Amino acid sequence: MEVSSLPISASHRGKLISAGYTSLSSLSSLSPSRLAQDLKISENEAVGILKVASGRSGLDKIENGSHAIVNGAQTAWDMLHEEEYSACISTSCSDLDEILGGGIHCREVTEIGGVPGIGKTQLGIQLAVNAQIPADYGGLGGKAVYIDTEGSFMVERVSQIAEACAQDLLEYDSLMRRDSQACHVDKQSKSFLDNIFYFRICTYTEQIAVINYLEKFILEHKDVKVVIIDSITFHFRQDFEDMALRTRLLSGMALKLMKLAKKFNLAVVLLNQVTTKYLEGSFQLTLALGDSWAHAATNRIILYWNGNERYAYIDKSPSLPSASAPYAVTSRGIMLNSQSPFIVSSAYFVVFFYPVNQPRKHNRHKKGQ
Amino acid sequence: MANKLICEMGLPKSTANVFSARNIITAKDALSLSEFELMELLDVGLEEVMMAVGHISEIACPPYQTALSLLEQRNHNEYLAGHLPTRLKGLDAALCGGIPFGVVTELVGPAGIGKTQFCLKLALLASLPTSHGGLGGRVIYIDVESKFSSRRMIEMGLSSFPEIFNMEGMAQEMAGRILVLQPASLSEFTESLQKIKISLLQHDVKLVIIDSMTALASGEYSQGPPRLGWHISFIKSLAEFCRIPIVVTNQVRSQVRDEASRYVFQGQSRSDTVEDPSKFDYHLVAALGIHWAHAVSIRLVLESRSGQRLIKITKSSISPTVAFSFRINASGILLLNNEGEEMTGPEANTIHCQDHSGIINYDREALQ
Numbered sequence: 001m002e003v004s005s006l007p008i009s010a011s012h013r014g015k016l017i018s019a020g021y022t023s024l025s026s027l028s029s030l031s032p033s034r035l036a037q038d039l040k041i042s043e044n045e046a047v048g049i050l051k052v053a054s055g056r057s058g059l060d061k062i063e064n065g066s067h068a069i070v071n072g073a074q075t076a077w078d079m080l081h082e083e084e085y086s087a088c089i090s091t092s093c094s095d096l097d098e099i100l101g102g103g104i105h106c107r108e109v110t111e112i113g114g115v116p117g118i119g120k121t122q123l124g125i126q127l128a129v130n131a132q133i134p135a136d137y138g139g140l141g142g143k144a145v146y147i148d149t150e151g152s153f154m155v156e157r158v159s160q161i162a163e164a165c166a167q168d169l170l171e172y173d174s175l176m177r178r179d180s181q182a183c184h185v186d187k188q189s190k191s192f193l194d195n196i197f198y199f200r201i202c203t204y205t206e207q208i209a210v211i212n213y214l215e216k217f218i219l220e221h222k223d224v225k226v227v228i229i230d231s232i233t234f235h236f237r238q239d240f241e242d243m244a245l246r247t248r249l250l251s252g253m254a255l256k257l258m259k260l261a262k263k264f265n266l267a268v269v270l271l272n273q274v275t276t277k278y279l280e281g282s283f284q285l286t287l288a289l290g291d292s293w294a295h296a297a298t299n300r301i302i303l304y305w306n307g308n309e310r311y312a313y314i315d316k317s318p319s320l321p322s323a324s325a326p327y328a329v330t331s332r333g334i335m336l337n338s339q340s341p342f343i344v345s346s347a348y349f350v351v352f353f354y355p356v357n358q359p360r361k362h363n364r365h366k367k368g369q
Numbered sequence: 370m371a372n373k374l375i376c377e378m379g380l381p382k383s384t385a386n387v388f389s390a391r392n393i394i395t396a397k398d399a400l401s402l403s404e405f406e407l408m409e410l411l412d413v414g415l416e417e418v419m420m421a422v423g424h425i426s427e428i429a430c431p432p433y434q435t436a437l438s439l440l441e442q443r444n445h446n447e448y449l450a451g452h453l454p455t456r457l458k459g460l461d462a463a464l465c466g467g468i469p470f471g472v473v474t475e476l477v478g479p480a481g482i483g484k485t486q487f488c489l490k491l492a493l494l495a496s497l498p499t500s501h502g503g504l505g506g507r508v509i510y511i512d513v514e515s516k517f518s519s520r521r522m523i524e525m526g527l528s529s530f531p532e533i534f535n536m537e538g539m540a541q542e543m544a545g546r547i548l549v550l551q552p553a554s555l556s557e558f559t560e561s562l563q564k565i566k567i568s569l570l571q572h573d574v575k576l577v578i579i580d581s582m583t584a585l586a587s588g589e590y591s592q593g594p595p596r597l598g599w600h601i602s603f604i605k606s607l608a609e610f611c612r613i614p615i616v617v618t619n620q621v622r623s624q625v626r627d628e629a630s631r632y633v634f635q636g637q638s639r640s641d642t643v644e645d646p647s648k649f650d651y652h653l654v655a656a657l658g659i660h661w662a663h664a665v666s667i668r669l670v671l672e673s674r675s676g677q678r679l680i681k682i683t684k685s686s687i688s689p690t691v692a693f694s695f696r697i698n699a700s701g702i703l704l705l706n707n708e709g710e711e712m713t714g715p716e717a718n719t720i721h722c723q724d725h726s727g728i729i730n731y732d733r734e735a736l737q
Contacts (some may be wrong), residue, residue, distance in 0.1 A: 116662035117684035153442045157687045193437035205397040212426030273663045
């Protein structure tokens with residue numbers, strides 16, 4: 001391994017190389033004071049460099065013990081156990097939960113996209129409320145962070161959904177013949193609202209800042225189980241000329257979110273808009289932000305109209321088969337679509353009738369005057 | 370807060386100096402670079418960079434609010450809990466009180482359906498004194514298509530609020546509160562928007578109406594989709610930071626079946642799509658495309674179907690998709706019944722236009 005790959009400052013790197021330390025092995029049997037002397041730096045700095053170097057070379061070493069062949073690695077068996085314990089946040093629509101394998105998974109980044117008015121924000125709000133369902137009722141009893149970049153968060157709507165959810169909990173109580181333990185609808189829905197932390201983001205810089213800050217924020221406010229970004233796209237779609245910068249910032253953000261999801265065992269939900277793309281002689285709808293962004297999220301769910309009904313389609317997932325399921329948006333939030341039988345098909349077509357701006361050749365409606 | 374200065378963030382002096390020496394002045398400059406790029410540029414260790422980036426992020430990040438505090442704030446501080454009532458009972462109930470403050474509401478519909486009538490009425494309502502249920506403020510009316518008619522507005526006022534408008538001087542006062550701008554081009558419009566921004570707060574403006582957005586966009590560009598990116602975010606932020614409702618109208622255009630009116634999601638095979646002969650007719654779509662549609666928070670569609678005019682809510686995060694039939698008389702738009710008809714599926718998304726005379730129409734049923 002080369003010294004140039006070490007995460008140390010440029011001047012230190014330069015000094016190391018000019019003093020002849022080019023490979024990591026040349027650093028392995030060196031005392032800090034010797035290094036300090038050679039490089040003409042303080043001993044503290046030398047200790048820092050050696051620490052970084054030994055941390056790196058640990059990757060190549062083979063240690064004893066069955067688990068730690070490589071530092072920081074996990075066996076697939078351990079991961080299986082962890083996945084079994086990883087919780088889900090229900091979407092409130094049992095069909096949708098079924099194709100998702102229980103709901104939106106914690107420890108994963110899920111991207112949800114769809115045409116305007118299909119219910120992206122609704123689903124986001126529903127998840128923010130559902131993440132708080134107490135453990136007694138089969139929920140996670142967590143809190144939610146809602147990052148609003150578009151200004152589409154309607155607090156009246158949140159209170160509607162929270163109230164409906166609190167009522168459902170009460171109903172569940174009476175079904176189970178349990179004493180209604182302090183589960184007053186009003187109080188419960190208030191606490192739902194109180195546990196949604198809302199950030200209003202107005203520029204892409206703020207968006208990056210809030211994602212950097214989230215780690216600290218979640219440490220301070222424990223039990224955050226879901227982070228919703230509505231939408232990841234908005235600021236990156238307007239006035240962005242430097243596409244290379246955009247791609248870099250977006251992929252950096254995706255990595256940080258992934259890390260966050262793993263570290264705090266929470267679900268990250270990114271809402272995305274759709275755009276049209278000219279492909280093979282026809283216009284097609286696709287989620288915004290382009291092809292390199294498409295790799296960023298672990299799961300991708302597309303919401304679309306299929307005739308009378310709203311459908312959700314799993315476009316990408318490492319563990320779930322592609323399938324689609326209907327859902328409904330009602331005044332009580334996201335719900336099972338009770339009108340239609342449950343249909344799961346692995347090759348469902350997603351067909352859209354949606355306008356795109358094109359040269360205005362047709363003005364038929366005006367001729368009717 | 371993107372342009373906050375790094376030197377004022379309370380970083381350790383040595384770090385702050387390094388940042389300014391490398392010409393990284395604002396949070397935006399710093400956060401557009403990755404940690405490793407910063408290390409390279411600033412020539413400091415990883416730990417120090419991480420610490421600095423963490424600190425800058427924390428300060429550049431706007432403070433959070435809980436949804437509860439947001440709700441209480443709305444209910445306490447704002448008149449009518451942040452809504453401009455339309456005085457159409459059913460519609461107000463469906464919208465939880467009326468046109469909400471702080472977001473963009475769009476009216477879509479074919480020509481002659483009553484979009485401008487609706488706008489005129491809203492302008493009037495916002496200028497009414499608070500004692501009569503209005504907002505008691507000024508209205509900025511951006512009239513792109515030169516359709517604003519003061520006479521019609523006063524007629525509406527006289528027939529719907531005779532007690533106010535028959536008072537001497539009141540009509541003058543009401544009409545005096547409505548400022549009409551008639552920009553001729555997109556650039557002129559942009560200019561006036563920027564001027565408005567400053568005057569909004571100073572002059573107690575309670576409503577902004579843009580009639581219509583489409584004429585602006587399409588007047589300028591004969592080819593290709595109009596680039597409205599900047600305007601979209603500007604109008605949205607204007608609504609939000611001044612906490613006023615912004616109402617925008619949008620025209621429709623027709624689309625023929627074979628003219629790529631059918632879009633499939635990328636990756637799905639096109640040949641598999643089932644041909645549906647019933648979709649071969651013309652149908653109407655909102656003129657501004659999908660990018661714009663993402664930006665509006667509430668979309669109201671005005672359409673006519675079998676001789677009946679309908680107003681329906683097709684996009685809203687608070688209301689179900691309901692339609693109300695209406696007619697237009699001297700006092701403006703009147704709902705025929707206050708109980709809306711709930712709509713699902715394609716009904717909810719299509720825009721019907723049936724000529725009122727019944728001679729020429731594009732309605733499918735009538736053609737067959």
